[in-house]
Amino acid sequence: MGRIVHFEITADDIKRATAFYANAFGWSCTGSPFIDGYEVADTGKGPGIDGAIMRREYQVQPAVLWLSVPDIDSAMAAVREAGGTADSDVQNIPGQGRVTYVRDSEGNVLGLKEPTA
Numbered sequence: 001m002g003r004i005v006h007f008e009i010t011a012d013d014i015k016r017a018t019a020f021y022a023n024a025f026g027w028s029c030t031g032s033p034f035i036d037g038y039e040v041a042d043t044g045k046g047p048g049i050d051g052a053i054m055r056r057e058y059q060v061q062p063a064v065l066w067l068s069v070p071d072i073d074s075a076m077a078a079v080r081e082a083g084g085t086a087d088s089d090v091q092n093i094p095g096q097g098r099v100t101y102v103r104d105s106e107g108n109v110l111g112l113k114e115p116t117a
Contacts, residue, residue: 001075005113006066007051010059014039017053029053034093059101059109066111072098075112079104 011017018029018039029039037055051066069075076086083105090100097115104110 001069002067004065005049005068006111007049008059008064008066008111009041009051009053010056010062010064011053012056014053014055021053061109064101064109064111066099066113069112069114072100072112072114075114076100076102079112 009017009021014037018027018041021027021041022029026044028042030042032038032040032052035054035058037058039053041051041053043050067075072090076090079102080086085103087101087103087109090098092098095116097113099111099113101109101111
């Protein structure tokens with residue numbers, strides 16, 4: 001439980017940011033059909049994870065790590081018990097699973113994802 005499976009990088013200018021990562025690292029980005037201003041980033045073949053570049057208005061923290069959890073409700077309870085807090089409502093993304101943001105004991109935002117079975 002809690003393996004990092006995704007990341008998000010925030011940006012003031014999505015086009016500029018996606019061009020930077022494409023030119024600097026060869027990433028390809030595709031707009032999400034579910035969220036305006038959210039570009040899914042394919043970071044390439046081989047070991048590693050993919051992520052996204054999103055408008056900073058969604059989260060002000062420069063980068064957000066996403067953790068895979070088997071049960072989002074239990075994970076949120078564990079976050080609270082450990083001194084963290086919920087930061088958003090749980091949302092369902094069709095074909096992906098249930099997701100939410102939480103804050104750790106230091107105020108850092110983490111994403112939690114319960115994948116679709």
